[in-house]
Amino acid sequence: MTPKEVLALCRRDEIRAVDLRFMDFPGTHKHFTIPVKALTEKSFEEGFSIDGSSLRGWQAINESDMLVVPQAETAYVDPFMQSTLAITCNIQDPITREAYAKDPRNVARKAEIYMKSTGFADAAQFGVETEFFVFDSVRFDQNEHEAFYHLDSVEGEWNRGKGSTGYHIRRREGYFPMPPGDTLQNLRTEIMLKLQECGVEVEAQHHEMASGGQCEIDLKFAPLLQTADHILRSKYVIKNMAARHGKTATFMPKPIWNDSGSGCHMHVSLWKESQNLFHGSGYGGLTEMAMFAIGGILKHSPALFAFCCPTTNSYKRLIPGFESPINLTYSFRNRSAAIRIPVHSSSPATKRFEFRCPDSSCNPYLATSALLMAMLDGIQHRIDPGPPLDKDIYDLAPDEMESFPKVPATLEESLTALRNDHAFLLRGDVFTEDVIDTWIWYKQTHEAQALRERPHPWEFAMYYDV
Structure with missing residues (x-):
């Protein structure tokens, strides 16, 4: 799906919450939730801020701010949470906007790019x-x-x-x-x-x-x-x-x-x-x-x-x-x-x-x-x-x-x-x-x-x- 299609899905299925998910470095699933009105087309480019120093193997406390950026093609309606859309996210540096090297999903993306x-x-x-x-x-x-x-x-x-x-x-x-x-x-x-x-x-x-x-x-x-x-x-x-x-x-x-x-x-x-x-x-x-x-x-x-x-x-x-x-x-x-x-x-x-x-x-x-x-x-x-x-x-x-x-x-x-x-x-x-x-x-x-x-x-x- 595209960001527009994700937002249309939210309206069609009366979604009220969006669960943003990613994997930490050792391999544990992480998430946090936002109200659906906070998800806009710009969100898929600008992302949302998190504290990277609180996650295992990631940032030091003096450089803790990081971005989670929703990936529209991963969206699906969560079958276990009420009126919730789940979206997998990539991790970025908030200053350079570069993909974070220790984001496991980024490693997989780079592996596919290198193969090609x-x-x-x-x-x-x-x-x-x-x-x-x-x-x-x-x-x-x-x-x-x-x-x-x-x-x-x-x-x-x-x-x-x-x-x-x-x-x-x-x-x-x-x-x-x-x-x-x-x-x-x-x-x-x-x-x-x-x-x-x-x-x-x-x-x-x-x-x-x-x-x-x-x-x-x-x-x-x-x-x-x-x-x-x-x-x-x-x-x-x-x-x-x-x-x-x-x-x-x-x-x-x-x-x-x-x-x-x-x-x-x-x-x-x-x-x-x-x-x-x-x-x-x-x-x-x-x-x-x-x-x-x-x-x-x-x-x-x-x-x-x-x-x-x-x-x-x-x-x-x-x-x-x-x-x-x-x-x-x-x-x-x-x-x-x-x-x-x-x-x-x-x-x-x-x-x-x-x-x-x-x-x-x-x-x-x-x-x-x-x-x-x-x-x-x-x-x-x-x-x-x-x-x-x-x-x-x-x-x-x-x-x-x-x-x-x-x-x-x-x-x-x-x-x-x-x-x-x-x-x-x-x-x-x-x-x-x-x-x-x-x-x-x-x-x-x-x-x-x-x-x-x-x-x-x-x-x-x-x-x-x-």
């Missing part, structure tokens, strides 16, 4: 499988003298002895169960329909592998920036629909120990003049360009993990035995590889590969941008991805396993990799040194170090009587 400047492609299409858990209740806390968390789900295998329905999902047997074992079918369908009302196309919804309420919503492929917008909108809809049902949704990658974790698998293809540049006659039906793109991802994967798997909890998902991608390889059909080439359709429009490593805790603007930059680096430098792996990784002998590079084991490892390998992200000023430095500082100080300092409950089980 290379001449390789004019669109990067992303289709995303968002996985998450829906629990009936959650409690958690940590202070100086205690630490705990408690999750509950009527589906949970741990509830078998509590006199409930008896329809429980066994550990790692949650893929495609029928109701009444699948207690979340109606909720997921409501989420799917609500997303479509909000302008997000959905390909499918289903129960996922884990016990205790693991779900998946598959978003139809769209250009990079739009996909990142849609991921953010999807999280909002999913959390609020769960709340309407008296439940709670989380995109934490591994909330349940000893069961499957939640990923955010990204299906990627590059296009030019409406032609899919990945559809060819090579391995898995891919083109040479697609293979070089895979080579770029595999080469830079340790650094990519800092954005694609950006939490300490992410690495509790990336362990053997849970169909997680723990080795940096690629394969046709094989889901145990980090990059899989799907086989279900021969249509040129659907040819793509799937990067299975990211999880839903990622900042979608930064993760998709970093992934695209690695692909472009692979194409520019014709990086050979090496031979594919067409065996089941989990059945390989130990000596064979050692020949494949491993994913980082911790957030600290991925941040170190990013420190040592980020030149490919700086091209076209997509990421900046300040963005890289701030990301590493924030993640090390506020997450990795914070966790390292605190005793873990299991340490008491192992060491209290030492």
Whole structure:
């Protein structure tokens, strides 16, 4: 929509409030609300003032003023707030009016611009499988003298002895169960329909592998920036629909120990003049360009993990035995590889590969941008991805396993990799040194170090009587 069309929509639907939304640097959705009469055509150019020093990783207090500038094409009627229009915003400097380098959405915009400047492609299409858990209740806390968390789900295998329905999902047997074992079918369908009302196309919804309420919503492929917008909108809809049902949704990658974790698998293809540049006659039906793109991802994967798997909890998902991608390889059909080439359709429009490593805790603007930059680096430098792996990784002998590079084991490892390998992200000023430095500082100080300092409950089980 144009600004004029947004204002016409407000009049037609009797909108009374406008919710202005953006994403902070670590990846949390933020908003504030204005009366509809404050939104004019000039608002889409002049923006609204906010305090950038109160947002994580952004401005110092002596330079705190910033602008949020509504983007008309992102407007939709909010299904959870009364008479409210929601609009996604860009962040600008109020003096120079330049796009703010540490606005994650700005990074995604620059990634698309840089891609076009290379001449390789004019669109990067992303289709995303968002996985998450829906629990009936959650409690958690940590202070100086205690630490705990408690999750509950009527589906949970741990509830078998509590006199409930008896329809429980066994550990790692949650893929495609029928109701009444699948207690979340109606909720997921409501989420799917609500997303479509909000302008997000959905390909499918289903129960996922884990016990205790693991779900998946598959978003139809769209250009990079739009996909990142849609991921953010999807999280909002999913959390609020769960709340309407008296439940709670989380995109934490591994909330349940000893069961499957939640990923955010990204299906990627590059296009030019409406032609899919990945559809060819090579391995898995891919083109040479697609293979070089895979080579770029595999080469830079340790650094990519800092954005694609950006939490300490992410690495509790990336362990053997849970169909997680723990080795940096690629394969046709094989889901145990980090990059899989799907086989279900021969249509040129659907040819793509799937990067299975990211999880839903990622900042979608930064993760998709970093992934695209690695692909472009692979194409520019014709990086050979090496031979594919067409065996089941989990059945390989130990000596064979050692020949494949491993994913980082911790957030600290991925941040170190990013420190040592980020030149490919700086091209076209997509990421900046300040963005890289701030990301590493924030993640090390506020997450990795914070966790390292605190005793873990299991340490008491192992060491209290030492």
